[in-house]
Amino acid sequence: MAETMQFDLVSPERRLASTKVRAVQIPGADGDMTAMPDHAPTITTLRPGVLRAEGPDGEAEYVVTGGFAEIGAEGVTVLAERSLPRGDVTAEDVKAMVEEAKAAYEQAKETYVNEPGPVDDAAKLLADMVAMGQHIGLYNN
Structure with missing residues (x-):
């Protein structure tokens, strides 16, 4: 099992994150989920909530209002309708x-x-x- 995976968070305004992480906690429309390296391929819609990315350098939190998350062999890509770093909200x-x-x-x-x-x-x-x-x-x- 790989220790880290690629995590990308993009909103219409900008790319908010592109980094290696150990886990991403996703506020899914059908319930919260945590993606980790070697997770089964999945696509889910997002609900408003806090997305957390845990990496070697610590944890980053982002407020998202909707969108999609794709979990694949290469990592997690989140396309958010709107997203801001939690500290900026x-x-x-x-x-x-x-x-x-x-x-x-x-x-x-x-x-x-x-x-x-x-x-x-x-x-x-x-x-x-x-x-x-x-x-x-x-x-x-």
């Missing part, structure tokens, strides 16, 4: 993300009357965004 950032999710939920309720699927998806996104903010201690509502 402010209460104002989290509040703005929650407000965007609230607006999307309200729009879904208006647009998809009697169609619970899209409304439920928007409600889950809002709940996940609030939970992420509370988890990192920057949202108390």
